[in-house]
Amino acid sequence: MKAIQFKSFGKPDVLEFVDLPTPVPAAGHVLVQVKAASVNPSDVKNVSGHFEHTVAPRVPGRDFSGVVVAGPDEWGGAEVWGTGGDIGFTRDGTHAEFIEIPLAALARKPATLSHAEAASIGVNFVVAWLGTVDYGRVTKGETIAVIGISGGVGGAVAQIAKARGARVIGVAREEPLAGSPAARLIDAFVPLDEHTAARVRELTDGAGADVVYDAVGGVAFETALSLAKRRGRVVEISATGKRRVEFDLIDFYHNETQLFGADSAKLGVADSAPMMQAIAEGFDAGHFEAPVIAARFPLERARDAYEAVAAGTRGRVVIEMA
Structure with a gap:
């Protein structure tokens, strides 16, 4: 199979377009033909050596959408999608024509999404779900302030929170990309500056937000704490700049x-x-929309895809297999 692999850590130019043996699934595993896979900032960091547990040589890539080509009969030909913090790190990932995963990892792709759209969902929506539903416990009628609303995770948080009946205040240095779901869904936008806390208090009758989802962290951490109402919940997923x-x-x-x-x-x-x-059910029910895909690359141009993400391309970057 064709794949992207790095044998040493560094900038995207360490990525090589190689031929590797197609995996033969072990017992309890399946083989998925990857149709599309996105490139996340964490994939770029992985190639750079940011994660101590990654061992080279490694095929990177966390998110995927594809078709089961070897496994139990009931899954034969099924369109599936997935993501994980192990694939691309401690086991070969999705930037290849095929990937072997455990049978327990299978989840059916939303019928409403193309493979490219489905491949752009994984990391962003899973960490958004984890912080909004599992930890933030956002419920109908509550207000959530999302720091980093213009990013992929922030946009996913906005969608999940709105589907749960919450009011969304978006906070960022710049407004969400025009035409993106976040741009349409937020109830108010507040610039991230020295006046952020005062403005959010004004929008919440002096109380503050029930939940603060901080997708920036680090330099934004103190601001995040200042936005929470009494007994409010603050979720942190990053430590940008600090x-x-x-x-x-x-x-x-x-x-x-x-x-x-x-x-x-x-x-x-x-x-x-x-x-x-659970996220697939939300898409098929019409509660969620796929993010804007900013750029698509064939597998042999994966370096260009990584460089685009490293440069801060707004919108998702997807690798489509031949």
């Missing part, structure tokens, strides 16, 4: 703030499957 943070502990405990960390990389491809199935 790994160590400081905050007023007295203000924190007086406000009885609940603070959560959410890390989708801890979820293997089999662990993520139940969430992917």
Whole structure:
């Protein structure tokens, strides 16, 4: 099979377009023919050596959409999708023509999405679901402030929160991409600056947000805490620009703030499957929309795809197999 592989860590130019043996699925596993796979910022970081547990040589890639070509009869020919914090890291990933995954990792692709659209969902929607539903416990009538609304995760959070009946305040340096689901769904947009907290308080009658989903973290962490109402929930998934943070502990405990960390990389491809199935049901019911695909590349041009993501392309970048 054709695949992208890196034997050493570095910039996207370490990626090689190679021929590798097509996997033969072990007992309890299946073989999926990958039709499309997205490139996430974490894939770029993986190739650069950011993750200590990754061992080269490795085929990178977390998200995929494809067709089962070897496995139990009931799954034969099924269109499936998935993501995982193991594939592309501790086991070969999705930037190849085929991938072997556990039977327990199978989740049917939404019928409403093309393979390219389905491949653009995984990481962003899983970490959004983890923080919005499992930890944030967003419910109908609540207000959620989403820091990083213009990014892929922020847009997914907005969709999930709106489907659950919440009011969404988007916070970012720049407004969401025109035409994106986030641009249409947010109830208000607040610039991320020194006036963010005051503006969110104005929009919530002085109370603050029930839930704050901070997809930026680091430099935005103190702002995130300041947006939460009494006994509000704050979810952190990143540490942009600043790994160590400081905050007023007295203000924190007086406000009885609940603070959560959410890390989708801890979820293997089999662990993520139940969430992917729930997300698929949301797409098929018309509750969710696929994000904007900014660029598509064939597998042999995977380096270009990685460079586009590294440069900060707005919208999703997808690799489509021949």
